[in-house]
Amino acid sequence: MKCRQAQELIGAYLYGDLSAEEMRDLRVHAQECTLCREDLASRGRIVSSLDDSVPALSDEERQRIAWSVRGAVRKEQYSRKPLAARLVPTFALAGVIVAGVFVGRYVISRSASPPAHRTVAKSPAGPSVKIKELPPADKNANSDQLADQVSELIQSLMYPSATLQPDRASASTRALSPDRHYVIPQENPFIVTPVPRVETRPAPAPPTPDADVTNPPKDSVPEVNKSDTGTDSEATQLPRVTDPKNAETTPSDNN
Amino acid sequence: MRQKGTVLTEDGVLISRFQEGEAEAFDRLMALHTDKVFALAWGVLQNREDAMDAAQEVFIKLHSTLPRFSPSDNLNAWLYRVCLNHCIDRKRRAKWTSSELSDDDWERLQGSKDDEPEFRAYQSEMGRIIRKAVDQLPERQRVVFILRHYKLLSINEIGDAMGCTPGAVKAHLSRATANLRDRLKGTVILEAREVD
Numbered sequence: 001m002k003c004r005q006a007q008e009l010i011g012a013y014l015y016g017d018l019s020a021e022e023m024r025d026l027r028v029h030a031q032e033c034t035l036c037r038e039d040l041a042s043r044g045r046i047v048s049s050l051d052d053s054v055p056a057l058s059d060e061e062r063q064r065i066a067w068s069v070r071g072a073v074r075k076e077q078y079s080r081k082p083l084a085a086r087l088v089p090t091f092a093l094a095g096v097i098v099a100g101v102f103v104g105r106y107v108i109s110r111s112a113s114p115p116a117h118r119t120v121a122k123s124p125a126g127p128s129v130k131i132k133e134l135p136p137a138d139k140n141a142n143s144d145q146l147a148d149q150v151s152e153l154i155q156s157l158m159y160p161s162a163t164l165q166p167d168r169a170s171a172s173t174r175a176l177s178p179d180r181h182y183v184i185p186q187e188n189p190f191i192v193t194p195v196p197r198v199e200t201r202p203a204p205a206p207p208t209p210d211a212d213v214t215n216p217p218k219d220s221v222p223e224v225n226k227s228d229t230g231t232d233s234e235a236t237q238l239p240r241v242t243d244p245k246n247a248e249t250t251p252s253d254n255n
Numbered sequence: 256m257r258q259k260g261t262v263l264t265e266d267g268v269l270i271s272r273f274q275e276g277e278a279e280a281f282d283r284l285m286a287l288h289t290d291k292v293f294a295l296a297w298g299v300l301q302n303r304e305d306a307m308d309a310a311q312e313v314f315i316k317l318h319s320t321l322p323r324f325s326p327s328d329n330l331n332a333w334l335y336r337v338c339l340n341h342c343i344d345r346k347r348r349a350k351w352t353s354s355e356l357s358d359d360d361w362e363r364l365q366g367s368k369d370d371e372p373e374f375r376a377y378q379s380e381m382g383r384i385i386r387k388a389v390d391q392l393p394e395r396q397r398v399v400f401i402l403r404h405y406k407l408l409s410i411n412e413i414g415d416a417m418g419c420t421p422g423a424v425k426a427h428l429s430r431a432t433a434n435l436r437d438r439l440k441g442t443v444i445l446e447a448r449e450v451d
Contacts, residue, residue, distance in 0.1 A: 011429030015403045017410045018425075043432040046439060047404065050385045054294045054405050055303060062289055065307055069285060069314045076319070 001029040006036045013040070014047050267326035274322060281321065284330075285314055291331075292338050295408070298401040299342035301386070309345060313338045335408055335416040339398065388438040396431035403428055 006029045012018050013026055030037045057065075263271070265287070272280035292313050297306035316337060324330070389397060395417070402408045410421045410428075417424070 007433065008426055008429050011400075011427075011432040012410070012425040014432060015428065017403070017428070039433075039436070042436050046385060046435050047432065049381050050389075050404065051382060052405055054297060054407070057290055057293050057307075061307060062286070065289055065293075065311050065314070066282065066285055068311045069318070070282075072311070072315045073318050076315070 001025045003029075003033055003036055006030070006033070007039065010036075010040055010043055014044060263326050266330040267328075270321060270324050270328075270330065271326045274324075274326075281318060284317075284321075288330075288334055289314075291407075292334055294405065295335060295338045295402070296342050298405045298407050299339065299346060299398060301390075305345065306342075309338065309342050313341055316341075329415075332412065332415045335412060336418075339402075339416050343394065343398065384439065384442055385435070388435050391438065392431055392434055396427050396434060399424055399427040400431035400435075 006026055009018055009022055009026050013023060018026065026040075030040050266284065269280040269284045269287075273284070289310060293306050293310045296309035296313075297303065300306050300309060313334065317334070320333075324333075389400060392400065398417070399413055402413050403410070408416065410424050413424045414421045419427075
């Protein structure tokens with residue numbers, strides 16, 4: 001064996017990877033060659049100085065590797081699914097959320113406000129309603145005041161039997177006269193036409209000696225319908241305003 | 256185990272079970288090979304966390320490749336080849352910057368805790384010098400030296416994993432030790448023994 005051939009085998013010799021014949025030939029050459037013998041000794045020191053133990057995994061580290069691999073495998077399998085199949089849970093969740101929002105808003109609105117439309121439907125027709133007169137439209141009135149007026153008007157429509165007391169009236173309606181009649185057309189209840197008060201002034205009755213001084217004539221109370229109790233002569237003098245529909249058309253038509 | 260006239264190893268049995276839909280067979284395969292793959296990765300990367308990451312990626316690749324395996328294929332050779340290539344690529348990407356040993360590894364290299372502190376310090380210093388020299392070896396020499404020094408693979412297995420003959424592996428190993436000798440000439444490792 002020559003030196004070059006021996007040096008090619010020293011590395012494998014140190015780790016026992018040579019055949020028996022190769023090992024024997026190398027030993028023989030090293031005994032004869034000082035350079036190769038020193039070379040073999042030097043490499044042997046290096047190899048023996050370097051620890052050859054490998055760090056072992058703990059059980060926890062083995063589990064960590066296994067869990068990471070399983071997680072990555074599941075993720076990979078999920079990504080292989082078609083896009084539509086992956087989006088189904090997302091769309092389902094979004095649908096549930098939207099439906100929940102709508103149901104929640106519906107429940108809240110029902111519990112917070114009275115069912116106005118039902119009351120209006122059950123309420124009597126508009127012309128018989130006695131409401132307050134809206135103040136004349138102010139060009140500078142802000143929208144809040146207007147909204148306030150409209151809401152009160154709607155309240156009056158919804159609860160026609162309720163009379164608005166002056167002390168309970170709002171600032172916008174305080175100046176109205178609660179005793180006046182107004183007509184609300186059915187086709188547009190927001191247009192209110194005041195009905196002029198029919199002044200029923202009784203004819204000067206001839207002084208009768210039988211007059212009851214204890215029951216003075218009711219001058220202050222307007223007699224709208226005298227057909228039931230009044231005489232024929234009185235009926236001819238007083239206008240009949242018993243039907244609100246007639247009353248509605250009377251002032252405007254006459255004009 | 257005999258199946259259709261061929262003797263299957265435990266790996267072969269687990270591979271065919273996995274291909275039949277038994278997911279637990281893959282877990283068993285992982286448990287059988289995790290230590291070896293980790294050791295191989297640690298040998299190349301010389302870093303515990305990096306080696307664990309590399310082992311994970313090798314098994315993830317195995318899971319996607321296993322359906323195409325034949326039960327008679329050599330799973331060990333495939334694992335070593337894939338692990339080596341993966342670690343070498345990883346090492347190249349890191350540009351050899353992460354070759355420093357971790358604290359645990361240094362503690363291991365410092366020897367037994369029963370040793371004298373001076374001796375442990377001496378061992379630690381020698382180990383650090385040698386490791387630095389190993390890291391500076393050419394790639395194939397370095398890989399072959401580590402695989403053999405830590406007894407991770409045999410000469411034939413290294414040849415299978417690296418795609419070369421056993422004779423070429425022996426030559427790489429001898430050149431690696433010769434290179435280390437040249438690089439460590441004049442250091443305390445060689446001079447101290449020569450004085451003795």
